[in-house]
Amino acid sequence: MALWHALQRVLKSLTTAKRGTKMPNIEIYTSPLCGFCHSAKRLLSQKGASFNEIDVLSDPNRKPEMIKRANGGRTVPQIFIGETHVGGCDELFALDRAGKLDPMLAA
Numbered sequence: 001m002a003l004w005h006a007l008q009r010v011l012k013s014l015t016t017a018k019r020g021t022k023m024p025n026i027e028i029y030t031s032p033l034c035g036f037c038h039s040a041k042r043l044l045s046q047k048g049a050s051f052n053e054i055d056v057l058s059d060p061n062r063k064p065e066m067i068k069r070a071n072g073g074r075t076v077p078q079i080f081i082g083e084t085h086v087g088g089c090d091e092l093f094a095l096d097r098a099g100k101l102d103p104m105l106a107a
């Protein structure tokens with residue numbers, strides 16, 4: 001019985017640790033009919049990353065903010081991981097191919 005309780009405690013601490021794992025804040029500016037946006041979101045979701053999506057078609061007031069934050073980038077998606085401006089879908093996949101995306105998501 002004592003062993004059972006010890007096991008329960010270990011399991012509880014493991015799940016708590018996982019819940020407490022920090023992921024950076026991810027923001028992605030999108031538009032609904034944009035295939036690049038869907039691909040980028042799919043990749044992030046496959047990696048278990050949650051993100052805050054800003055649909056600039058339904059919320060056009062956010063587009064100037066996107067362009068400013070993206071240093072003039074006008075296409076969607078524009079992806080931000082923590083403080084880093086990743087760029088668009090191509091840049092996100094390039095980061096993944098280079099093995100640099102997972103460490104960024106875990107940071």
Ligand SMILES: N[C@@H](CCC(=O)N[C@@H](CS)C(=O)NCC(=O)O)C(=O)O
Pocket residue numbers: 033034035036037074075076077087088089090091
């Ligand atoms: N190379 C870019 C392509 C992005 C792109 O072409 N997005 C289209 C929507 S699917 C867009 O924003 N077009 C509007 C424009 O070019 O101003 C990426 O990988 O994100």
